[in-house]
Amino acid sequence: MSSDLFYALTGASLFTLGLYALIKHAHILRKILAINVMGSGVFLLLVALAAGGQQAFDPVPHAMVITGIVVAISATALALALMLRLREASGLAVLPDTSPEELSEQLPEAPSDVASKNNGKNA
Amino acid sequence: MLAQSFSWQVTVIILPLVAALLCFMLPKWGRWLGLVMAFAITGSVIVLAYQVMNQGALRYAVGGWGAPLGIDLYVDGLSLLMLMVVALVGLVVSVYSMAYFKAGKAVHFWPLWMLLWTAMNALFLSADIFNLYVTLELLGLAAVALVALAGGVDALGAAMRYLLVSLLGSLCYLLGVALLYHSFGTVDIALLAERVESTPAVWAAMALMTVGLLFKTALFPLHFWLPPAHASAPAPVSALLSALVVKASFYILLRLWLEVFSQDSTAAAQLLGVLGAAAVLWGGVQALRQTRLKMLIAYSTVSQIGYLFLVFPLASLMAWQAGLYLLLSHALAKAAMFLAAGNILCFGGHDRIADLDRVAQRLPLSLTAFALAGVSSMGLPFSGGFIGKWMLLDAALQSGQWWWVAVIIVGGLLAAAYIFNVIGHSFTRAEISHEAKPVPAIMEWSALVLALAAVLMGLFASWPLAVMDIGAPFGGGGS
């Protein structure tokens, strides 16, 4: 097994891992992180498989991934802005109709804890 | 020289893009610029249609490189009809939006809508699966931003869910693209169709791309995001999303299944058919249970999308044509319904079905539009929906798969039930009479024009059927 193949398999695992987190976590910020991890997995797979042939390097997947990275940051930025607006309007950064058991997942990040850390960062 | 390098396919993509830039740059003029450009885009689609009908399917190599190195644009009967229905619905919705959006919202609406139009035209013309990924993302983000324009908690939540589902769908699709590229060294659909063979990678790509696109097309049970998003968006946006945007991902799916994944995938096709049947029934029952008009129309979309998937297990020329015919007439009818619902919402300030309060007398044009669109959705003669369903029934009987016939008939009955439910309430007096706000006449007429177009599709069926054969997108016959 070449190391390129290993990277391709890492990409596939990252995709699946991100998909799991996307479905499991209720907080939208986590879902956005999950989407980004999935994207990284796809990009890794796209390039690692190209490196596998190894006569000359194939720049086309590289260009595709750069395109993909730019698309990913655009989507992330829009998602974050939407999340903040939703939070402003509804008071919660979760999707509507989120079941209570999923909501409870939001609790562990204790408000005071995060808030204080955040203040510390801003100061 | 000029004649060879210039192409109306490019014009159809570049015009809305330029329009978006202009509308953004000159917000005060945005509405008028948007409207003028909408006419210009429609005009260039008509010229392109004329060209394609005379010369047959056209392929255009962007940058002069040609596949597989470059990206090709390709237009045949299938993509041409999609472009034309986008142009027709887009033009009418543009006119409607002139009256609908106030200055504050219009500033944002027009550039976003023009980018949505760019995305759709680019999507229907692209012959390159990676390029299709970029257009899908452009389409998805524009659609989400337009839903969020409504601004309420419902709309923002729905837009957020829509965005996440859309991104998930795109990434599944892109993973499939990666597998196909590394299997065959190209992302051009025509070349893939030549080179494709049955390997595990192709099967995986088929599964991933199909699931990704089904998310975006909202086929049951992946439809959960659609009703809130389509119902809470501003009315013109609901019309665009339900009529056109979900059809765009369906179009890619259709292309891939016709060209790349056409080799023996009977079991998967049967599964799509079963899901389609479930969508028809589930969407219909849910529509019947809704208390709000826009939610009812959104669930009706879930149901109508189901019909499009009944085509896959039949897979005959007539079935494909029936599917496309249903798609086109649904696009017109559903846009008309949402615009009419928007009028009712503007008029009474709410869209509770039980309190429609004599809308029939007070907004006769809008209710006529809703009823005519309903006729097409039910599949009553002689509407566009009727022709599509008739062909679908025929195709089902011909292939001996009679059980789909039952689904089509029950679906039609459900549609009749939920549409008459609305029409019935619109004649009666509600307990709480609402103070009515005048609705601009142009908004009423816009809805009616689209509804009439949906009905007329049934009377002039031969023309679209002839266009469908250009370039033989469905295989059989043609040039």
Add this chain to the structure above:
Amino acid sequence: METLTLLSWAFDVTLGLTLMWLAWRALASEDLFKGIVLFIAFGLLMALAWVRLDAPDIALAEAAIGAGLTGALLLGALAKLEAGAESRSRRSEILPRPADKTKVFSGLLVFLLLALVVMLVYAIVKLPPLASGLSAQVAENITASGVSNPVTATLLNFRAYDTLLEMAVLLLAVLGIRSLAVVQEPRGREPGAVLDMLSHLLVPLLILVSGYLLWVGSYAAGGAFQAGAVLAATGVLLLLTGWLPGAWFVGWPLRFLLIFGLAVFVAVTLVLQLFGASFLEFPPSLAGSLILLIEVAAALSIGVTLTALFLGGRPQPEPPSSGRAEKRNTSGTQPS
């Protein structure tokens, strides 16, 4: 030789496993702040993976955009999320005890995902080994493309149409964000002395780096996106040190900068079409300079766009009260 390959093998395996571990921790971490920091670390290690895969162009883009700016966006959003935490107390009221039905669902999910992994691994392992790709065609046509870096040639010539649409996606994100939020309160925050001094040193340096990346992109790793991202880092730094765009700037000059790259791109191709070229076809003799022209405009726009994404809304010079009132009133969609 043997030990060297073994060593690089060990390095690759460690890197891959670390990537997976970081992603897992970033997503599972109970603290969102920690999750984001781990995600940024994940992005930086991804850049390392790109280097290992001989993809320096992507490594640069990943480090600048994927890790750097995305990280800044995430941290900025988290800060705003925590700042507006007035409704925290409300949350506890709507949290009844968890029900038990999630167990079945989780089991099903894990099963499906395992099936997905198995399918993907099988598909990848069974891929035909001789996937030649398009390297031959690219090599054949590289001289006609006007640049010698094959990735830049692909991005701005062979597949320039993708890049054109991708810039439309970037613009779209800004449009969407501007329609969602107004940035009202000026962040007239006093930066610390260190940050202030650092920015004085860094801003000119970053602009220089950005120009270098742009120039070098035609023959080595770099290009418009990497240069734009570095430019955006400059913008973000300026925003963080309390610099705000002046009132004169946030109107049409800002909008013009946002669309500039796309406008130049479209204008160049339209002018060329008048002279008989096909859409996005650059005559080989001019291609190099035309690509550079498009890249300069694109990098500028990308820089401004990414900075605007970080700002997170439509900057409004007016006092906050009027902006807020306007927003509330227009949230209804009735016609005038």
